[in-house]
Amino acid sequence: MASSPLRQCSLVRGRAFALLAVAALAVVTAPRRIGGAAAPAARTNDPNWHVFRVSSLLPSPACTASKATSNSSALSVVHQHGPCSPLHARRGGAPSHVEILERDQARVNSIHRKVAAAGASVVDPARASKGVSLPAQRGISLGTGNYIVSVGLGTPAKQYSVVFDTGSDLSWVQCTPCSDCYQQNDPLFDPAQSSTYAAVPCGAQECQELDSGTCSSNKCRYEVAYGDQSQTDGNLVRDTLTLSASAKLPGFVFGCGDSNTGLFGQADGLFGLGREKVSLASQGAPNYGPGFTYCLPSSSSGNGYLSLGDAAPANAQFTAMVTNSDNPSFYYLNLVGIKVGGREIRVPTTVFSTAGGTVIDSGTVITRLPPRAYAALRSAFARYMGQYKKAPALSILDTCYDFTGHATAQIPKVALLFEGGATMSLDFTGVLYVSQVSQACLAFASNGDDTSIAILGNTQQKTFAVAYDVANQRIGFGANGCR
Known part of the structure; x- marks a missing residue:
């Protein structure tokens, strides 16, 4: 029997209501879209999203370091303000995040100034004819978010915690006797206690290549003034650098600082990985090959590594x-x-x-x-x-x-x-x-x-x-x- 017009109208209205209900449910349950992109509702398997525990955003108060590489020249890299740092217990409190970022801006400003000044500078023909190339006196601001490694210096080797920096060339540590040294975590390097120590004479090529090299009692003096007004002055010297029990660099050239002031924290010094001849990377090239690889940990409570030579991973x-x-x-x-x-x-x-x-x-x-x-x-x-x-x-x-x-x-x-x-x-x-x-x-x-x-x-x-x-x-x- 045919339906009445009234019944047909009721059926149409019922179907329409059901369709509206389904549409409304779809709107409620579908992922929201923000600016044309779906907001994260369940993105665990989406290759374009990171999903993580909020608790993992903050570092652990305890060191969670593990061995990162077996390379013989590898050094463990830790954040100098984290719990894995040998400076952690004695540093007198880490800088605040605002301080870190403000000092980071100071470093950036100094990089920009150095780049701009170099681009506008005119090369002195007299210096160029001597092959002088190391701008050691024009260091950049150190900042505070730096990473450190521990190295051995001298014979017998004693350990020192130093910042490593790809923006610097000359490596240096504080030495005794010292006329003006900041407080550091370890005892000062004592040349008298090392049987392999030697001063670099003024006539040595390494001294001639220093823009800041000067002579005093036939000893090569260096000076590095960083962009944040930190400074180190001292003698250019040689001694054995120990990276591990099986990795040593005899005759490593570095600065023995006897007048040092500024924002070095309690690090014992700085090791440069820049492109010039005096850098750690360049001096290590004959033994381990040119170049280096480092890995910085995801958290300040973890550790990474620094390896000299060709240590690039297969997936690079x-x-x-x-x-x-x-x-x-x-x-x-x-x-x-x-x-x-x-x-x-x-x-x-x-x-x-x-x-x-x-x-x-x-x-x-x-x-x-x-x-x-x-x-x-x-x-x-x-x-x-x-x-x-x-x-x-x-x-x-x-x-x-x-x-x-x-x-x-x-x-x-x-x-x-x-x-x-x-x-x-x-x-x-x-x-x-x-x-x-x-x-x-x-x-x-x-x-x-x-x-x-x-x-x-x-x-x-x-x-x-x-x-x-x-x-x-x-x-x-x-x-x-x-x-």
Whole structure:
């Protein structure tokens, strides 16, 4: 029997209501979309997202170090302010995050000044004819987010904890007798206690190659003034450097500082890994091969490693090591793009090359980008983070979030793209700088102007085996090099 018009109308209205209910349920249960990208509802298996426990954002109060490599020349790398550091117990309190970031900005400013001054400088023909190339007196600001290694000096070897720095060349430790030395963790290096110690005479090639080399009682004197007004003065000397029981460098040339002031913390000195002849990397090349590899741990409670020679991992992706004749100490590469959540931000490649490339630096904490690139990165990242409460800015970091109340959190992956196709997909610890759970910030900052050189900082380098292949003039990044 045919339905009445009234019954047909009721059936249509019922079906419509059911369809509306299903549609409403779909809206409620479907992942929200933020700026065209799905907000994280269940991203565990999504290759474009990091999912992590919020508790893992903060370092453990105890050292969780483990052996990272078996290379004979390998040194253990630890954060100087973390619980694995030999300076930890006596340092008198670590600097605050604001202090770290302010001093990091001072280091960046000094790198920019050094690059700008070198580009504008005129080479002295008299010095050039002598082959003088080491700008030892023009060091950069030390900052406070540096990593340290422990090395042996002298015979018998005694251990010293020193900052390692790819932005410096000359290595040095404080020595006795000392006219003006800051407080350090270990006893001063005592030349009289080493049977293999020798002063470098004024006529030696190593002294002639120092811009700051001067003569006093036939001893070569050096001077390094850093960008934060820290300074070390002393004698250029030789002695045996011990990296491990089976790895030694006899006749290692370094500075024996007898007048040292500034922001060195309680580290016993500094070892330079720059490109000049006097650096640790260059002096180690005859024994271990040119270049070096290091891996910075994901947390200040972990450890990584530093190895001399060719120790690049099999999974490393390489990009060209760019030569910059104005600044021969620094290592340069070409950053050409950035991906957020699997999508490349819309910035012309020329934005990254305007200032002459990118410096990769072990001592800078936060990566600095040209303003246009940073603005695009910040905007893209923020579009994915709408489910989290915004937090106040932290010093130079202006894009921060509050993860309070979340057991887990998820953020879009950030990948750095380099010339030649190398991709550096950052660990989540390389994307965020965390002062506390309620203030986790995007770990990038703007250079302030497009003419200042970009800098790849150590936060972004965490967990990568970063290989400096000097022989082939390239830099590689091997994922999961350490944790």
